[in-house]
Amino acid sequence: EPEVTQTPSHQVTQMGQEVILRCVPISNHLYFYWYRQILGQKVEFLVSFYNNEISEKSEIFDDQFSVERPDGSNFTLKIRSTKLEDSAMYFCASSTPGLAGPDTQYFGPGTRLTVL
Amino acid sequence: DAKTTQPNSMESNEEEPVHLPCNHSTISGTDYIHWYRQLPSQGPEYVIHGLTSNVNNRMASLAIAEDRKSSTLILHRATLRDAAVYYCILSRDDKIIFGKGTRLHILP
Numbered sequence: 001e002p003e004v005t006q007t008p009s010h011q012v013t014q015m016g017q018e019v020i021l022r023c024v025p026i027s028n029h030l031y032f033y034w035y036r037q038i039l040g041q042k043v044e045f046l047v048s049f050y051n052n053e054i055s056e057k058s059e060i061f062d063d064q065f066s067v068e069r070p071d072g073s074n075f076t077l078k079i080r081s082t083k084l085e086d087s088a089m090y091f092c093a094s095s096t097p098g099l100a101g102p103d104t105q106y107f108g109p110g111t112r113l114t115v116l
Numbered sequence: 117d118a119k120t121t122q123p124n125s126m127e128s129n130e131e132e133p134v135h136l137p138c139n140h141s142t143i144s145g146t147d148y149i150h151w152y153r154q155l156p157s158q159g160p161e162y163v164i165h166g167l168t169s170n171v172n173n174r175m176a177s178l179a180i181a182e183d184r185k186s187s188t189l190i191l192h193r194a195t196l197r198d199a200a201v202y203y204c205i206l207s208r209d210d211k212i213i214f215g216k217g218t219r220l221h222i223l224p
Binding site: 004031033035042043044045048055056091093095103104105106107108109110 | 212213
């Protein structure tokens with residue numbers, strides 16, 4: 001069964017450094033998402049991406065964040081200058097237009113980002 | 117986004133059915149009812165969704181009240197692997213807003 005993959009599984013970085021989290025969505029999917037989950041808290045929506053542009057973003061997704069689909073398979077989340085509070089699990093998800101309402105999203109296993 | 121209310125936690129015995137309730141009294145006509153779950157240390161996983169009629173799939177059943185103000189996720193025969201946080205979500209677009217969900221404990 002096709003699945004969303006994410007790399008790395010764990011990323012440790014120093015405060016102020018740039019990180020890029022990578023995702024390979026399911027191959028025929030057209031919509032891509034990033035979510036994050038701070039330890040012990042809810043899963044939070046960050047951004048959705050369709051047709052090579054951001055379709056919606058949350059308040060969390062400020063100028064420090066950017067997303068890109070550099071080729072036909074990868075979808076990346078870049079954090080330009082990491083802060084301690086960026087430490088979280090980051091989940092990528094993808095979906096494809098369906099006939100039965102909002103699309104089912106398929107989530108990857110996540111990347112644990114630790115900012116020191 | 118319309119709000120859902122779920123119990124914080126529930127317990128069930130292994131191999132018994134589990135009924136997970138969700139209240140959504142402010143649901144609008146275009147809101148779909150989605151259920152996702154999150155197993156320990158994993159990403160969220162789609163379980164089932166519906167609009168008005170009850171739905172069945174290989175994982176679970178979804179029973180939707182006639183007035184659509186509540187729904188129940190039914191796991192027909194719980195296993196230890198079903199221990200997870202279950203999220204009831206209303207959605208009319210592609211953004212998922214997760215609440216705190218119900219933490220389901222399965223007792224062997």
